[in-house]
Amino acid sequence: MTSAALERVFREASGRIVAALASRFRDLDLAEDSFADACARALEAWSREGPPRDAAAWLYQTAYRCAVDSLRRRRTEHRFAPELQREIEHPMPDEWTPIPDERLRLIFVCCHPAVAPDARAALTLRLVCGLSTREIARAFLLSEPTLAQRLIRAKRKIAEAGVPFEVPGPQAWPERLDAVLSTIEIAYGRAHEDAAGSGPHSNYAAEMLDITRVLAELLPHEAEPSAMAAIVRFAEARRPARVDAQGMMIPLADQDPASWTESLVAAARDYLDRAVSLHPLLPRVLQARIHAAWCARRSLAESPPWSQILALYDELLKVRDDAIVRLNRAVALAEVESVAAGLAEIEALAAQPFDDFLPYHAVRADLLRRAGRSDEARIAYDAALALVATSAERLWLERQRALLTE
Amino acid sequence: MQYMLLIYEDERIYGPDRDNPAARERRAQHIAYSRELGATRLAGSGLKDSSAATTIRAAAGKQTIHDGPFAESREQLAGYYLIDVPDLDAALAVARKVPLSQDGAVEIRPLLAPG
Numbered sequence: 001m002t003s004a005a006l007e008r009v010f011r012e013a014s015g016r017i018v019a020a021l022a023s024r025f026r027d028l029d030l031a032e033d034s035f036a037d038a039c040a041r042a043l044e045a046w047s048r049e050g051p052p053r054d055a056a057a058w059l060y061q062t063a064y065r066c067a068v069d070s071l072r073r074r075r076t077e078h079r080f081a082p083e084l085q086r087e088i089e090h091p092m093p094d095e096w097t098p099i100p101d102e103r104l105r106l107i108f109v110c111c112h113p114a115v116a117p118d119a120r121a122a123l124t125l126r127l128v129c130g131l132s133t134r135e136i137a138r139a140f141l142l143s144e145p146t147l148a149q150r151l152i153r154a155k156r157k158i159a160e161a162g163v164p165f166e167v168p169g170p171q172a173w174p175e176r177l178d179a180v181l182s183t184i185e186i187a188y189g190r191a192h193e194d195a196a197g198s199g200p201h202s203n204y205a206a207e208m209l210d211i212t213r214v215l216a217e218l219l220p221h222e223a224e225p226s227a228m229a230a231i232v233r234f235a236e237a238r239r240p241a242r243v244d245a246q247g248m249m250i251p252l253a254d255q256d257p258a259s260w261t262e263s264l265v266a267a268a269r270d271y272l273d274r275a276v277s278l279h280p281l282l283p284r285v286l287q288a289r290i291h292a293a294w295c296a297r298r299s300l301a302e303s304p305p306w307s308q309i310l311a312l313y314d315e316l317l318k319v320r321d322d323a324i325v326r327l328n329r330a331v332a333l334a335e336v337e338s339v340a341a342g343l344a345e346i347e348a349l350a351a352q353p354f355d356d357f358l359p360y361h362a363v364r365a366d367l368l369r370r371a372g373r374s375d376e377a378r379i380a381y382d383a384a385l386a387l388v389a390t391s392a393e394r395l396w397l398e399r400q401r402a403l404l405t406e
Numbered sequence: 407m408q409y410m411l412l413i414y415e416d417e418r419i420y421g422p423d424r425d426n427p428a429a430r431e432r433r434a435q436h437i438a439y440s441r442e443l444g445a446t447r448l449a450g451s452g453l454k455d456s457s458a459a460t461t462i463r464a465a466a467g468k469q470t471i472h473d474g475p476f477a478e479s480r481e482q483l484a485g486y487y488l489i490d491v492p493d494l495d496a497a498l499a500v501a502r503k504v505p506l507s508q509d510g511a512v513e514i515r516p517l518l519a520p521g
Contacts, residue, residue: 114494162407162516164493172495 014130038063233268234291450487
């Protein structure tokens with residue numbers, strides 16, 4: 001096995017095994033460390049004898065044994081710990097024991113409201129998706145030690161505060177499920193920002209497909225997890241069309257539907273159908289429907305579905321009235337009604353909290369340019385360019401600014 | 407696990423002697439709530455006004471006695487419960503029902519010793 005193939009086996013097995021161990025031993029560090037030990041042993045054993053038939057099962061058994069060994073060592077170190085006795089007497093899994101799927105529990109632990117919001121997404125990516133601290137740090141534009149520190153603090157909080165390893169009952173879902181879905185949105189937002197998909201985030205867009213599938217499968221009677229799974233698939237389907245040959249971002253309305261990934265669009269539609277049948281007007285379901293409206297376009301010859309998009313944003317505004325929704329609605333309004341109407345909507349949003357919000361400046365600059373207000377547009381483009389993080393977007397903004405007449 | 411529920415409120419609404427109608431009503435709510443908690447509640451009480459507080463401060467090992475609470479702020483520690491529940495979610499469920507003013511807070515702190 002090549003080391004890349006090994007990496008893949010480890011990563012694919014990681015979430016399930018860490019979740020099963022964490023849930024069994026109620027100890028995140030123990031679960032993580034034992035899985036790392038098992039991987040180290042696998043490197044050694046498999047290079048001698050080749051990989052076993054079921055690599056994941058091998059890793060699970062080995063990690064489980066490592067966990068029990070660590071508990072034994074702890075018991076010797078602290079002689080008075082009768083509560084550890086119970087754990088150790090638990091029967092060892094054998095080759096035929098299926099790895100229990102406890103990922104949903106683990107997701108709810110990582111996204112518990114008692115965990116600092118800025119740590120939830122990172123912790124989920126680390127424990128459930130098996131990404132390395134380095135990968136996550138790069139995606140969140142943080143130094144590795146800073147991110148590692150944040151993860152340590154979050155894990156300590158979970159252990160010390162007594163966060164249960166349970167999926168909360170449905171009565172707690174409005175709050176708890178929302179924390180989970182927001183976390184996934186943040187995590188996916190990081191993946192999606194990188195339009196070219198070749199940057200540091202490319203690896204984990206795939207993980208997002210996986211985690212949203214797990215969540216939708218495990219909560220089949222909730223609309224929003226299915227809607228999330230649809231959103232991620234629609235967005236990933238369009239990834240190949242998001243930059244041109246020069247690496248410049250292509251706005252949604254100019255993307256060639258021929259280069260969208262059809263299989264992902266189809267999968268997204270299945271999830272969306274389920275979500276709509278459960279609850280068509282929840283915020284994330286409406287967002288998924290907006291994606292679906294875009295992805296229904298078959299070629300550039302077909303005009304973009306702006307009036308449908310505007311109608312959906314009107315619905316969304318009724319259930320989620322925030323600045324981002326209003327900004328997106330203004331873009332659609334500018335297309336359906338007039339540039340002036342879109343611009344009026346944007347100017348009605350107080351500019352103050354948007355100083356650091358790139359989409360605000362980018363949208364405003366575009367509309368000002370189209371309204372022929374070049375001087376103001378130039379200032380707005382400069383504000384946007386000062387905030388832009390990806391080269392694809394920078395190239396696009398620079399080109400738009402160059403279109404301005406003196 | 408044992409948790410301490412620390413209740414922070416703007417104590418001015420109860421008056422210095424804790425004897426106005428608002429204070430009496432709140433006390434009745436706490437009595438009813440304590441009854442509801444049953445064996446989950448290990449201990450608990452309201453606290454007198456923070457003007458009754460005396461604080462010992464240590465600086466570089468030297469102790470001095472001060473009039474008043476540890477920190478001067480609008481919200482003061484007004485009472486506590488000590489509860490025994492399986493985990494944080496259970497503690498949160500209990501804490502959510504603590505009688506509380508419109509603006510106030512309940513801090514949930516696990517005890518160091520498992521008890």
